Amino acid sequence: MDIVFIPGLNNTGDVFRDVSAALPAHLRSHCPDLPPLEHIEALADAVLAAAPARFYLAGYSFGGYVALGVLEKARERVRGLCLMGSSARADSDAQKLKRQQAIQSLDAATYVETASSSVAPFHPDNRQRPDLVARRRELASAYGAQRYLAHVRATMHRQDRSHLLDGSVPMLWLAGSHDAVVPVQQQAEEAAQARHCRYVEIPGAGHLLPLEQPQAVADALSQWIVRTP
DSSP, X not given: OEEEXXXXXXXXXXXXXXXXXXXXXXXXXXXXXXXXXXXXXXXXXXXXXXXXXXXXXXXXXXXXXXXXXXXXXXXXXXXXXXXXXXXXXXXXXXXXXXXXXXXXXXXXXXXXHHHHSOOTTSOGGGTTOHHHHHHHHHHHHHHOHHHHHHHHHHHXXXXXXXXXXXXXXXXXXXXXXXXXXXXXHHHHHHHHHSSSEEEEXXXXXXXXXXXXXXXXXXXXXXXXXHHOO
């Protein structure tokens, strides 16, 4: 069986490296980088072009927005959908304004430092872990300012896709127990409103749950897939 992982802002597919390594051997993971495209629909097309014929789909943060775009375009190819630290809702006006300000203030020369310097997205217990801080910086460096600008624009203009949480495919929703980027309460509410959705909070994780708790993420995914028809 195949599972396609889609990374978030400031992350390449390598953000799932440790999750993939912890999965059982019968699950083949695909962790593509997203191209610098400014529309969710175009990004979904890029994912579908490289994906297996049928697959489980796991989108982390911004990757969740793209995963929902994939589901909308090719529901028949998706065996099940996992959202991690994400949302099916569109940006509010306040969120759009904040993202526009981020675009305007971006300096490509200092992008990596800006994207990786804050430890706030981590769980408090993980903020002083040099291995996680270094990995986050490596991911931002490989991702780059051009991709960041394109993906922020795609985020701003994405549609509300809450209607896709209708139970037509099985769902798993993973939230870091201390996620302050996409509030845990919001994720729990969206998961509760979705049909055929299993909701799991990952202890010891903030927003960066694939980096912070890869074994727990892999365990939740593999257990869910075993239960999914």
